[in-house]
Amino acid sequence: MMKFVGKIREKIINTNFKGNLENLKESLFRLLKMVKKEFRLLKTDKMNLIIALALPPIIIVLFGSMSNIKYDPVPIPCIVVTNDSNTFINPNNYTETKIDDFAILYVDAVNKSKDLDLIAVYNSSEDAYVMETARNDLISSRIQIIIVIPVDFSEMLSSRLPGIIECIPESSDFQHIQDNLNAVQDSINIFIEDNHLNPKFVLQAYEEYSIPSNYNFKFNYNITLMLSFVIFGISTVLTILVVVQEKPIARLLLTPAKRVEILISKYMTYMIILSIQVILLITSCLSQGLYLRGSIFDLFIALFMVGFTGVSIGIFISAVSKTKTEANQLFFAFYIIIVILSGIFIPISAMPEYLQVFAYMLPLSHGDPMIRGIVTKAKSVFGFDFFSLLCISAFFVILSFIAFLKRRYEV
């Protein structure tokens, strides 16, 4: 031990502190100069620097403005179908309601409920096909719940018997099933309280468009969101460098090849790749037990459309970027904003109006509802979301052509 201490003492005595201090000073000087050089290099790519500095606060401000708003749940659109004054066609037991006073009072309660937004009231005694009409509204996502007032509703309540309300909540998104049921329950509570009724009340729910129990519940509820994110992300990443990294384009432009032809060839290539990606995605989803109510063709078109929007945004980013780093930064900026405003963090309907308008201009806000509609409701692909995506992709295709035609090439 003493020997070891002695050695250290000797080393300290022999150490040239002055020389070491000089070395340290020189090293620090070099270090500072190199840091300065790094900043100079950063300044040469201004766009990159602007994105790197401005994007994080923009994201936080955007997220904050979405989250800071007082969250009032958006009233759930519903339709009330009343069978109260109708003849119940039952060959064994023909019953006919004489009165429908309570049905009207219940409709008042629905109107009073802040959780529900009454779109229409249908009376089955006036139109035999009201349920079909209501179901069409449910499938088109115009409404989220059909509330059904059963036969003899008023008579049972008049007799002080427990009341029954039936409802058909849209159950394709499991996160909203409970919200839907709570909203109906709220209307029942108001109805009981206002009319001093027997608090024993039964709410019978029949889930519509839910995943059958023999299918993987978690996989099927999450896959629709996953699909749109995956296909959009992959197709965008694949295309963000196609223009910016292909240097011989400059030389190709000194052949009879035209700029338009060069860009169209890129679109054609990546559309073929996209088709293969979509086929592989659908195949792998089916192999994992996808519950697909709609047609595979509709699902293919839907995924292709989401992917094509990604391709058009990717090629646009590539056409406007001067360097690969700039393209990567721009992609990140686009992607993060698109994801934040897609409705996965906060429902679009709960965002401030100006953000809602902006959100509906972004592709992922349409991808999930469109795919979910096909998968769980067998909806046709050609709806609002499809045409929105068509407009978004057309917009970016045009922008990418303008950017590419104006891009400076020199050999």
Next chain:
Amino acid sequence: MSSYNAVKIMVDVQNLNVAFGNKKIIHDVSFSVKKGEIIGMFGISGAGKTTIIRVLTCQIEKKNWTGNVKVSDLTPAKKKNHSKILANIGYVPQLETLNLYFDFKPMVNVDVFASNYGMNKKEAKEIARSLFTILDIPEDTWDKSLKKMSGGEKKRVSMALGLIHRPEILFLDEPTTGVDASKRYDILSYLKKLNRQLNTTMFIITHDLEAALICDKVAILREGKLLEFEVPQKLILSLPSEGLVVRFIIEGLNNDKINIIKKFVSVQKIIRVGNEMLEVLMNNFEESLPKLIQYMMEKGIKINSMSRDVATFRRYFQLRIQEEEEKEKILM
């Protein structure tokens, strides 16, 4: 027919002026080039060599230039002519990264570029084989990745691609830049070989003054003005005493000694080469040389060695640029 080809004008430039905004880049340039000629475009950086080539290759919009320009009898002033002009010209950029897909094999690159001229794969391959053979590109590399090729091989593949569609005119931007000294002459001799065998008109933009060796005519540019457009030998012969030059190595050479030599009556031009070497051009060379030596000795200038030679194009170029700079100084 052959006599017609010999005089066919491939490029005709009359009163070309190029300006970007208020900045005038090219000032009233005129020249014409016959089929099969090799033209060397020389000038220091910013002389306007590349700008002229860009006009000829349809890269500069008409709004930026005036004058009568014809490439293969077609004017780049009209957009509808661009495809035809581009189909008739080849271009070999300075950097291979702009001309070659490094991830592809040479033959795949051939296919990519040839298809833009409407050529089928078989036809393109046949032409590529003959070009690769002329350019001595080893056959075992034709179907290997370009990444594995040497710099010189890449350069030659790039040249072959410029000629793949058998263009009448080939533009080469700094073909010898980035090639080591021993290979520079190889590249130049390959160009001459291609020119002889294919009778392709060539424009060589270069800083490498040795390239004049293979040029039928040279264009010397300075600050957007065309100073000369002539056969290089003719330019050399236009120097005093038809370009005969005496080269002295002088001990302790300095500006005072140079000024003393300048005062000798027959001396026309003096070029300092390095620290101690001086090249002198004078009138009546044979008669004046002994007198000059006598004069220098009388003035105490010690000559360590002396030789006589004929001026190269490099010397002509230096003198011409020097002359222009002196003219400018006087005007200022």
